[in-house]
Amino acid sequence: MEQIIFYLLALIMIVMAIASVSSRKMLRSVVYLLFGLIGVAGVYFLIDYNFLAAVQLTVYAGGIVVLIIFSVLLVHHMEMEMETAKKSKQILTGLSCLIGLGVFLTIMYSHEFTVVENTLTTTTAEIGMGLLSYDAGGFILPFEVISVLLLASMIGAIVIAKGVKLENEGKETVGNPQTRIENSQETEDEN
């Protein structure tokens, strides 16, 4: 039973990943990515890491995909189709990716993994204790560093996305980029 579910998930994930890197419509490609990420959460559920699956669903499906959809809607016209790379470049990249995949698989299958048979389940409490423990093998320092990183990226995103002031933006010419860049530098100096 679990075998069938895994193969089904694997099929969905690979098909959706290929669709999301080859679709020419922006929004569709994001939605394909969403299904791929849900497939990853399904794999986490299958190996009994329920907390990780929940994190995957909330952060990726609920946060990152919505953020990407926002940016697509802000910068794109719905009917616009993306231009694709040249055929020769596509074939060359595909070939080199296949060669890389072959190298990966040969190394993997020639290595003998010592698999430990187990049916352990991990509770959320264990994960929390491990993250906050000071002992050897505890992850309290990376945990705090990650919180600082998230704060810094939040402030950085606000500062970058705010850009120049709105009243100056109206005056900017819609001509070539160079004059607009000079304009924004001038407004910066005034500020």
Add this chain to the structure above:
Amino acid sequence: MIAGISIYEILTLTSILFFIGVYGFITRKNLISILISLELILNASAVNFVIINKYLFPENLQGVFFSIFIIAVAAAETALAVAIIINLYRQISSVEVEDTEVMKY
């Protein structure tokens, strides 16, 4: 661990996902599509951490922690990238890689 599924099959799946991501990263010409490919690559590596933890060292939890950190860093990175893309669109009205010639505004 998953009954009837060996570690090789799962590692094969994640390698395929990783190289699909690499393919998209190289061939796409749009900044948002490159971001999407990046998410695929990050996800494949996070699954690898968890799988190796579960199959080889089930009494430890290190792989789970690393995978949580990968997810957190990916979220931070996506937020910043979206901010940069929107700002870039305001400056040059385009998100194609080829039109992106200046980084300083």
